[in-house]
Structure formats: C-alpha cells, structure tokens
Amino acid sequence: MIHFSLKCSQNHSFDSWFQSSDAYEKLAKAGMLTCAECGDRTIEKSLMAPKISTQSPSDSQSLSAPMSEAKRNLAKLKQQIEANSDYVGMNFAHEARAQHLGEKPARAIYGEAKAEEAKALIEEGIPVAPLPFMAKRHTN
Numbered sequence: 001m002i003h004f005s006l007k008c009s010q011n012h013s014f015d016s017w018f019q020s021s022d023a024y025e026k027l028a029k030a031g032m033l034t035c036a037e038c039g040d041r042t043i044e045k046s047l048m049a050p051k052i053s054t055q056s057p058s059d060s061q062s063l064s065a066p067m068s069e070a071k072r073n074l075a076k077l078k079q080q081i082e083a084n085s086d087y088v089g090m091n092f093a094h095e096a097r098a099q100h101l102g103e104k105p106a107r108a109i110y111g112e113a114k115a116e117e118a119k120a121l122i123e124e125g126i127p128v129a130p131l132p133f134m135a136k137r138h139t140n
Helices: 021-029 069-084 089-100 115-123
Strands: 002-008 013-018 043-045
Touching: 002 021, 013 021, 021 043, 089 115
Parallel strands: none
Antiparallel strands: 002 013, 002 043
C-alpha cells in the first residue's frame, strides 16, 4: 500500500491509499479519482515529504498482526453497508429528504452531508445516522 497526498484542479487537498503507484496511475488515467470536497475528476499528486520512522521494526506493530474483534466487526459493517446500499455522495441530504417526503422511492443510501445539512435532517425528523468510517467513494 502507498499513501499519496492529492489535490484537484480547484486546489482542494486530500489523502488516499493505493495498492501501488501503478494502481494510482491506472485509476487517474481512467478518470476514476474524484475530489472528496467537490467531485472534480482532475486529480494530481501533491508534493509530499517522505515519512521516515525512527523506530526499529521490532518497535512498531507488525502489518500482519491480526485485527482486533472491534476492527473486524467494523470492517464487516462497512462491507455490508457498501454492498447493500447506494452511494449518493454529497447529494445525501437531498436524497434522504426526497425519500422521506415520498418524492423518491425508499432505498438504502449512504453518502456525505455537511454538519448543518445533517442537523437539518434530524430536526425535520428524518432518520439518519453517521457512519463510523469514511465511505468508499464511487465514480459514475
């Protein structure tokens, strides 16, 4: 796995992990990377300083160490939500409200909302809950 700092053409910065540098290049070339803030698909790597560890390998946790039960349960929950729900991105508040009002058919959705949007949904009596993980962003 490799970690890159990225930015979009609107100068929004965000980080992401990739299986390899080649995997990043393939996804970028295919237009499958999107900005976490605005959805822009023009993404490039930002300048990064290398991360150098001052610990010896025996001092740090092994990458092959087994996950705790809590982490396994969280990973399973994330997998179930992503497999059984539709990702609606930054349109979450609009989609949830439209379903609540009967303007759109009910379906399981997940996505992103600004704090004030989520608060408004709750005040309107629309059932929503924050996810205990970052949603996997999808591109259309």
